Amino acid sequence: MELNPNINRTIAVMSGKGGVGKSSVSALLTVEMARRGLKVGIMDADITGPSVPTMFGIVNIRPTINEAGIFPVETEKYKIQVISINLLLERPDQPVIWRGPLLSKAIQDFWNEVLWSDLDFLILDMPPGTGDVPLTVLQSMPLDGAVIVSSPQDLAFMIVKKAIHMVQQLQKPVLGLVENMSFIQCPKCQEIIYPFGQPKGKDISTQLQIPFLGELPIDPVLSEYCDAGKIEEYENPKIKNIVDMLMVGFS
Ligand SMILES: Nc1ncnc2c1ncn2[C@@H]1O[C@H](COP(=O)(O)OP(=O)(O)OP(=O)(O)O)[C@@H](O)[C@H]1O
Numbered sequence: 001m002e003l004n005p006n007i008n009r010t011i012a013v014m015s016g017k018g019g020v021g022k023s024s025v026s027a028l029l030t031v032e033m034a035r036r037g038l039k040v041g042i043m044d045a046d047i048t049g050p051s052v053p054t055m056f057g058i059v060n061i062r063p064t065i066n067e068a069g070i071f072p073v074e075t076e077k078y079k080i081q082v083i084s085i086n087l088l089l090e091r092p093d094q095p096v097i098w099r100g101p102l103l104s105k106a107i108q109d110f111w112n113e114v115l116w117s118d119l120d121f122l123i124l125d126m127p128p129g130t131g132d133v134p135l136t137v138l139q140s141m142p143l144d145g146a147v148i149v150s151s152p153q154d155l156a157f158m159i160v161k162k163a164i165h166m167v168q169q170l171q172k173p174v175l176g177l178v179e180n181m182s183f184i185q186c187p188k189c190q191e192i193i194y195p196f197g198q199p200k201g202k203d204i205s206t207q208l209q210i211p212f213l214g215e216l217p218i219d220p221v222l223s224e225y226c227d228a229g230k231i232e233e234y235e236n237p238k239i240k241n242i243v244d245m246l247m248v249g250f251s
Contacts, residue, residue, distance in 0.1 A: 001108060003142045006116045009250065011123050011175060012045075012137055015149040016163035017156045018128035021180035023051045024222060025149045026125035027231045032243040034078035038120040041072060043110050044084030045137065046127040047103045048096050052084045057229020063087050069115045077232040083114050100132030107136055130166045138170040145173035147213065147246065150204075151181045152196040157204055164208060175249055176211035177201050178242055184218040211249070214242040 013026040023046065030040045044052035053059070056075045063083065064071040072081035085106060086092050098106075116122065124141075127133050137143065146167045150160040167174050179201030184193050195218070205212035216238050225234045 001111050001140045001142065004111065004116065007041075007119045007122045009119075009121045009144045010141060011121060011144055011246075012126050012134075012141075012146045013123060013149060014126040014134060014146050014163050014167075015128065015156075016130055016159040016161075016166075017150065020149050020151045020156055020160070021216070022046075022128070022149050023055065023125050024226055024231075025147070025178055025180060025216070026123050027052060027055045027226075028216075028234065028236075028239045029147070029243060029246070030080050030121075030123050031078060031232055031234070032239050033121055034080050036243070039081075039118055040078075041081035041083075041116050041119045041122045043107075043114075043122060043124045044082070044086070045107055045110070045124045045133055047085050047098070047106050047133065049127060050084045050086040051226075052082060052125055053086050053092075054229060055226045055231045056080070056082060058082060058087065059092075059229070061087070063114075069113045071115050075232060080232075081116060081119065083110050104132050104136040107133055108140075111141060130162055134163070134166065135170075138167060138172055143172050145175040145249075147175050148177045148210070149180055150177060150201060152179055152194070152199050152201065154197075154200075157200065161204075161208070164210065173249075174208075174210045175246060176213035177205045178213050179215045181218045182215035211245065213245045214238060216242070 013022050015022050030042045033040045044050045061073050063073050072083045150156050182199045202212045
């Protein structure tokens with residue numbers, strides 16, 4: 001795929017493991033970047049499990065399509081440009097039962113046919129695993145690098161390391177690791193609890209010689225806001241630190 005003159009930087013958010021918070025982290029990165037005055041877009045590359053429109057409260061809105069291409073839908077508050085297969089389906093619960101080549105083709109179309117407008121950053125919310133879609137993105141997209149998301153369990157890290165090695169084998173930069181669901185703070189006594197054991201993201205990043213971008217807590221408010229389509233309202237200083245760290249690589 002060719003460089004797109006309307007997109008300055010492209011970052012894939014990935015993890016070999018499912019359910020660790022890729023979509024949440026992708027959305028939070030775009031929101032924080034938009035708060036800083038950057039023009040951002042998010043491509044929901046998770047074709048079979050798309051969740052981005054729901055998080056941003058985009059319901060019953062369809063992209064405008066004309067002979068020039070597909071116009072991404074803009075979010076209400078920060079005008080983040082969004083494209084997702086769910087914006088193109090008749091019903092959001094309609095399954096997409098496609099084999100790998102078709103999934104890859106959809107990603108290529110999202111890159112080539114969507115009329116992204118002057119983006120500083122395009123964030124790709126990737127599907128779990130190391131299958132066709134991550135391969136297409138890593139092999140053929142002009143990617144600036146990948147942000148890796150993990151949760152603190154050993155099992156999660158074992159699988160997440162596969163994604164890190166995939167990125168490295170395909171000679172794309174690993175921009176850093178985010179450890180999601182690292183801890184929970186008791187709302188009554190403020191004690192920090194580690195339900196999945198002590199955080200290990202920092203040590204694993206050092207071992208693998210990749211930047212550690214930071215930790216995010218388990219926060220029921222985040223989950224509630226994702227479900228309610230209010231992710232643009234969510235605030236957490238931890239996400240600011242993560243974006244600060246990420247931006248170091250682009251300064
Ligand atoms: N830090 C967190 N605190 C509380 N809930 C969270 C947190 N991170 C993610 N969640 C919740 O966990 C669920 C899974 O998160 P998300 O969809 O971001 O994961 P994913 O890795 O993209 O999943 P998939 O592998 O299915 O694409 C969502 O309901 C989300 O709201």
